[in-house]
Amino acid sequence: MRKISRTALFTGLGATLLSVGAMNSAVAEVGFGKPGEAVELVVGYQPYYTESWSGVVINGQELWKKYLPAGSDVKFEIGLQGSVIVGKMLGEKNHLGYMGDMPAIVSTTKQDKVDIRMIAVLGTSRQQCNVFLVKNDAPQFANGMEAVKWMDGKLVAAPHGACTDRFARWAFEQAGIKPKKYLNMNIEVITSSFKNNKLDAAVIWEPTASKIQLSGLARRAASGESFDGVEGGDAGFLAMLYEIIRDRPDVQRGWLEAELDAQLFMKDLGNATAISQMADDQTEGMDRRVLWASLYGQNASDIGGGEEKLTLRYVFDDTARQLVTAATRFLHGRKVVPSEILRPEAIMDDVAKEVLTSRGLSAPIGFVGEQPDSAYQ
Known part of the structure; x- marks a missing residue:
């Protein structure tokens, strides 16, 4: 084929x-x-x-x-x-x-x-349309909820309007946090932003999440598995x-x-x-x-x-x-x-x-x- x-x-x-x-x-x-x-x-x-x-x-x-x-x-x-x-x-x-x-x-x-x-x-x-990534120099977290709480006051991005967006906004509510800016970025811009150290965290879908993770541009920190509730x-x-x-x-x-x-x-x-x-x-x-x-x-x-x-x-x-x-x-x-x-x-x-x-x-x-x-x- x-x-x-x-x-x-x-x-x-x-x-x-x-x-x-x-x-x-x-x-x-x-x-x-x-x-x-x-x-x-x-x-x-x-x-x-x-x-x-x-x-x-x-x-x-x-x-x-x-x-x-x-x-x-x-x-x-x-x-x-x-x-x-x-x-x-x-x-x-x-x-x-x-x-x-x-x-x-x-x-x-x-x-x-x-x-x-x-x-x-x-x-x-x-774990497919709801993977949180963080920059490599972020702290080590005990669990996914702790990772999302760290995003309070930080620069976070996701493709808005997609399933990632719905999950991110819900996860912020569950963690009781508010990012400094919640940016609307597509997967290409998210990738380049991690590469240039211009982003603290992002929510993205597979296989791009694995691509960024395995390339070493950012670390996986949480997913829907880190939360209770159907919205995860x-x-x-x-x-x-x-x-x-x-x-x-x-x-x-x-x-x-x-x-x-x-x-x-x-x-x-x-x-x-x-x-x-x-x-x-x-x-x-x-x-x-x-x-x-x-x-x-x-x-x-x-x-x-x-x-x-x-x-x-x-x-x-x-x-x-x-x-x-x-x-x-x-x-x-x-x-x-x-x-x-x-x-x-x-x-x-x-x-x-x-x-x-x-x-x-x-x-x-x-x-x-x-x-x-x-x-x-």
Whole structure:
């Protein structure tokens, strides 16, 4: 499989949502044909966001070919942040989207432009979109909570509007602190700021967190594992144009079959090398060891390590729905979505539940566990 170039423009969620709000309503539907006919799909996905790597597996193994009608064609397009994929879905340039919880939720509130639904859960974690890093000369901390308390009066950054932002603001509240400045920085600026010693701490997602940590530019200090409460977690969701759900139930079912295959493949730790290689094939500027560490790397509990690196839920079980509620409330408080409660049809995982039941499985289907460095191959 050819290597995919990292050419997508990185933008913050807030800026992208402003442009999304200014978009004209779609003037025509895409037209996906009739059930049983070959279909052409464009999938927005994020190989630079570890929590959504089931998309990497589907792409790398071409699992969709097993379930979509003969003659179908699928193109995968990289979005460096979920907000980029939301914008493309609202422009009907992407038909499915692999995204974090925040952009996926936002996408379902733009039905006056294009109707988008969330159809499956890619995974949940307390260590993927919620990793605190501190500068190397910061003190040694007894635990993650102590590390966050140290950030009082300091310069802290995160990509605002993303899952990192929601977690950071909540963690500050839990620790009872207020940074001197809480800066809106993208991952590239955060990396350069640590390199130039212009930042005290940051919250970032995997695999960038592991890249910064393993390069020695900053130290990991805490994660969602350092706190109690559902808000310490995050999730990745699969979104789909409602037009496909309505007109091509065979395509929806087929894609969900492939998604389940991918999550079962990820569950098997024997596939760690294959998965990190697929991620390496689909990214640039990321060492394979960094990619491996982002999904399997072991960290001490006092810096936010924990046994479960990624929990594979597949459907919207109670935990996933609690995360939806927390994220939607946050987005409403930031005036990004119109209500703190999503419309009921925003989540449509009935078909995913049918697929799960047909295979004799239940949610969660398993988890990806942390591994010692010696397990890397």
